[in-house]
Amino acid sequence: MSSRSQGPLTAAAAPKINSLRVIEKEPLIPYHIVLSIFFSAGLISATFATIPDCDEVFNYWEPTHYLSYGDGLQTWEYSPVYAIRSWLYVGVHSLVTLPFSFVPSIDKSHIFLILRTILAGTASVSQTELYDTLSRSISPGVGLLFVLISVPSAGMFQAVPAYLPSSFAMYFVMFGMAEFLKTPVSLSKALTYFSVAGLLGWPFSLALVVPQLLLWVFEEGKARGVISMVQRMIWSIASPLVVLAVVIGVDSLAYRKLVFVPLNIVLYNVFGGSERGPDLYGTEPWWYYFANLSLNFNIMAAAAFASILLLVITLAILQTSVTGQQFVLLLPFYIWLGIFSLQPHKEERFMFPAYPALCINAAMSMNWVKDFALFAGSKLKVQSKVASALGTTLVAVVLVISALISTSRTIAITTAYSAPKNIYRVDQNISGNVCFGKEWYRFPSSYFLPAGARPRFIKSAFAGLLPGAFAETNTPFRDGTWKVPENMNDLNQEDYSKYIPIESCDYLVDSYFSGRGEHAGSLEPNYILESENWDRVTCHRFLDAAQTPFLSRALWLPSVVYRDQRVWGEYCILKKKQKREA
Structure with missing residues (x-):
């Protein structure tokens, strides 16, 4: 039939x-x-x-x-x-x-x-x-x-x-x-x-x-x-x-x-x-x-x-x-x-x-x-x-x-929203601690970092449990699959051992949106504006969803049809400036 x-x-x-x-x-x-x-x-x-x-x-x-x-x-x-x-x-x-x-x-x-x-x-x-x-x-x-x-x-x-x-x-x-x-x-x-x-x-x-x-x-x-x-x-x-x-x-x-x-x-x-x-x-x-x-x-x-x-x-x-x-x-x-x-x-x-x-x-x-x-x-x-x-x-x-x-x-x-991936697509000699604060959840993975770089977290307004690091090994056997890591819980309770101080960061990934103040006091300062402490390595524009009208962030329309009302911020990799000795 x-x-x-x-x-x-x-x-x-x-x-x-x-x-x-x-x-x-x-x-x-x-x-x-x-x-x-x-x-x-x-x-x-x-x-x-x-x-x-x-x-x-x-x-x-x-x-x-x-x-x-x-x-x-x-x-x-x-x-x-x-x-x-x-x-x-x-x-x-x-x-x-x-x-x-x-x-x-x-x-x-x-x-x-x-x-x-x-x-x-x-x-x-x-x-x-x-x-x-x-x-x-x-x-x-x-x-x-x-x-x-x-x-x-x-x-x-x-x-x-x-x-x-x-x-x-x-x-x-x-x-x-x-x-x-x-x-x-x-x-x-x-x-x-x-x-x-x-x-x-x-x-x-x-x-x-x-x-x-x-x-x-x-x-x-x-x-x-x-x-x-x-x-x-x-x-x-x-x-x-x-x-x-x-x-x-x-x-x-x-x-x-x-x-x-x-x-x-x-x-x-x-x-x-x-x-x-x-x-x-x-x-x-x-x-x-x-x-x-x-x-x-x-x-x-x-x-x-x-x-x-x-x-x-x-x-x-x-x-x-x-x-x-x-x-x-x-x-x-x-x-x-x-x-x-x-x-x-x-x-x-x-x-x-x-x-x-x-x-x-x-x-x-x-x-x-x-x-x-x-x-x-x-x-x-x-x-x-x-x-x-x-x-x-x-x-x-x-x-x-x-x-x-x-x-x-x-x-x-x-x-x-492609900036969190695209900022790594340049020839960069990144090494050491690459830190993430309020942008921790947009980290695209260690596949975007060179072999000598490690992702690390600094304290931000987020108060939940962040990932730790597997025990590193150079042998083919990965002991981290069976070793019980320290300070883990299934209650999303914050663990301060997951953070390092900002002074230990060699690089920092951060975003900046004009028109927004700093969040939660000093926990999320606008590092991108701190030119005395950080140099910009790479920056890409990133949509400011909070200040962009719904239709403009939900759909893309040619400018001849609809006036672009998107508001943009910056998404950057920053490098810590070397302090000159007195």
């Missing part, structure tokens, strides 16, 4: 959800071309995307730098006392970049870009696999729309190259969804992909397998019987059990104690208690993700939100049937949005695993809009070719507008 209507059906036709799988169709664009498109977009994002979340740096880039080079910053999550971060996860990424570290002409900042490119390449393969199976099992039109929605979106631009478990989970969720869409379904392979997403990536992503797994149980039980279905499921969990064993084994070896990191993550985040848990790091209102997704996907977010409503209209008005696959594909986005909207602690990266599901929902909505146009045309006695052309034009216009808004959003972010 076709996955979409070939035209309005008669009024006598009964609306229903059909459990049968559709006959495969050929994708509209060849696999290799779509792969090239996705990879090209990923390469651009790997090169220009900012690092908006300090967790990406301190929990993943820094431990990877430690495994690769023997030094780096350590958060409390990597203390064996808590063990809620996986050494297997960062170890895999460290091994991937190992061959490049032996090339003399490649410095650490190049390794940073290489790893991002590898992540983008993995994402592009998973996106292409999902496109291909959507085209064959749902419809070529839905597959094409998935590409046209995903490629320009500001959300995917940020998520694809991010070195985060939520992005990693996103890749393998797409692989898993693609396997469930194939006929016949390779349950073992599909469950393996989801187990990698959940056990090696982010455990909460396992929630996304539930709708497709339930559909498989229903279809398999109906076609072959319950006993056969149960037997096949039992045989199919062998590979996920191997993934589980590897995760527990490698992490236990690294921590030198038996640990199950995914379980520790769930216990901390869900059952941490009132005194600890993610809420210590901030809470947001229930509508946070609705606003955030609207910024990152604009019109397509609205289309995804409305997909269930459009499904109901399709069943009721168009009198057409919808396959079980189509219905089930709509559910993961709603499940994920519901689960995480209920959590007080919210962050943009938490939505990454559901971004492909959002794009699928939006693609199916746009496909149904085109069907509605054909239906309306038949009611108005318009020729089917004309109605079809009008529907296609309407969808194309919406897609173009959405792509332009997303591009505007991407340009706004990259031009406004």
